[in-house]
Amino acid sequence: MSETVLRQHAEHAFAGELEALRKADADSGRPKPPRWKLSPWAVATYLLGGTLPDGTAITAKYIGPRRIVEIAIATLATDRALLLVGVPGTAKTWVSEHLAAAVSGDSTLLVQGTAGTPEEAMRYGWNYAQLLAHGPSREALVPSPMMRAMATGAIARVEELTRIPADVQDTLITILSEKTLPIPELGEETQAEKGFSVIATANDRDKGVNDLSSALRRRFNTVVLPLPATAEEEIEIVSQRVKSLGRALELPEVPAAHEEIRRVVTVFRELRGGLTEDGKTKLKTPSGTLSPAEAISVVAGGIALAAHFGDGTLRPADVAAGILGAVVKDTSTDKLVWQEYLETVARGRDGWTDFYRSCREVSA
Template sequence: MTVTVPGTESTDTSAAAGPTEAAGAAEALRPHAEDVFADELSALAAADDRPRPARWRLSPWAVATYLLGGTLPDGTVITPKYVGPRRIVEVAVTTLATDRALLLLGVPGTAKTWVSEHLAAAVSGDSTLLVQGTAGTPEEAIRYGWNYAQLLAHGPSRDALVPSPVMRAMTDGMTARVEELTRIPADVQDTLITILSEKTLPIPELGEEAQAVRGFNLIATANDRDRGVNELSSALRRRFNTVVLPLPATPEDEVDIVSRRVAQIGRSLELPELPEGVEEIRRVVTVFRELREGVTGDGRTKLKSPSGTLSTAEAISVVTGGLALAAHFGDGVLRAGDVAAGILGAVVRDPAADRVIWQEYLETVVRERDGWKDFYRSCREVTA
């Protein structure tokens, strides 16, 4: 017997939001991707004449265009959400059109969460069917739970059942997301095996099951660099098609990513635009890349790498913090002093070993670099 969970029927989110909904989205500190880029998604849907898989809002081609950016025939510019190899995006999108789930794998800060959110927004129009993985994530977060008042009053019933985001995605033919899959305990991870292989979720308490309908799929993100990681079982890993998201290939790509994301965050925080900030962004990216790779950009000097990942996401955080300092306590121009403390906090995670590595880098590389005297002085001030 197949059960349709009450309250999980799909709804049309393409209609314009009412005044209250629009105001709420405008006030949200971090609006969902489908709200921020609603105009782009609508323009793509109108121009998209290619075949769409069942219950997809866009064709695979349009989903890839939404992520990578482009210009539509009517002149609408689609901003890039991900800067990286096109083939990676194409493989990820194609995977979602098959019966295999998608695992986005990479070191911290490679935009796994960002890509998964935008994929769900473009495919299903809803990126909120999310399970956030932690060491305390229970099976109920992936399967289903119970309304205990109803359960005690009437026993197990459909009305007492509380569907998880994954269960709702199954019954509505939507895209579910599981973030930080490797942080979830191994026995809870394996709850996904039946869902992904049989496309069903047994409900033994009711003697029923929830069957996935066409359009359902799942995107998971994972990394194996952080502490507290639980390896995926081989049985579960086989249910996924794994796509590895690399770090930005070139300094120019990374500067572009940081600049775009900082501008978006700055607008959401209502910070004034700082037109002369590109040079400081380039310095932050250069420092992070050199320490991350263990060699200077010209390849002449070998460096020791600190314990942190020094990811693009951390560079975005450092520059955003500097942007706020420049706006509220500076002269409106992003300068070396605005980012120095943020860089120190990102690099020096181990107070003993990392501080020595950072000081050595300052003295042997930054001090001797033309045009970096102000940066060197600012970093020395906060390091001392």
């Protein structure tokens, strides 16, 4: 794939690591489930990072509990589908993409869930020119990503499953239980090849949009992706993703970003948890989730400001506006939450004077 694209698919961006893991698998003789490109051990190493026997360094794609990743991978090795659940910004889509890339070598068999997702996105559609000219036929049929995954023994991905209307969700029941997709217009069916599975994502805040039926939920093994347990873990996640994003966007290198990353993460964790890190001051929480994804966006925006309009060093003024936009989603309530945080926490904290002033300036 061309290196000029804005964002490469995981299987292309990390092709070198995947190939090194395939060689390590071949040398070790580790067993692989049918159609899998890598062994479960290699898939876990690809997600969590490590060093191979030949010295190849594998970067961590997910920073979090190892057991969660192992359970997710083990699920895909059975006949159960995998449902990744968590608040927005907990890397559900990121983990889904990298799991599909490592297992199938193809992360593009994707159904994007929305309120308007049609049944054809899960099953199949028709080329109406062919249909009118020749009637129902295999040539006139347009397979969905799900159908293509079944036919090739690959992983299909469904994003935001709970945003999809209930009647469309239920088309998955037969696919997941019977491993077959009937095509009544042709009197045929597509049966799933070995290796086929589904990874779906849903966020905790969408529980009431289109709840999954008990019949469909039973077909999934649900794995909850938590927010980072510690500040250091979250700082590492944000630093790593900002660095990767900076390379992809070809942003100039900005030195001394670690201090501002730590500050952004501290603000987000304190507001998210409703308590300062020393446990002494209770705080009101804003309406947004303030996840690592928002922190990454704030820091990346700050780096762009520092590189193009500043002196090349990331400073409090470069992240202040981004933090304000991330925290204040509902101006009627979140603005008061943010002002209270600035006056009761940021104002008197050692080393935060410039940050406090910059935030006050953009909040005025």
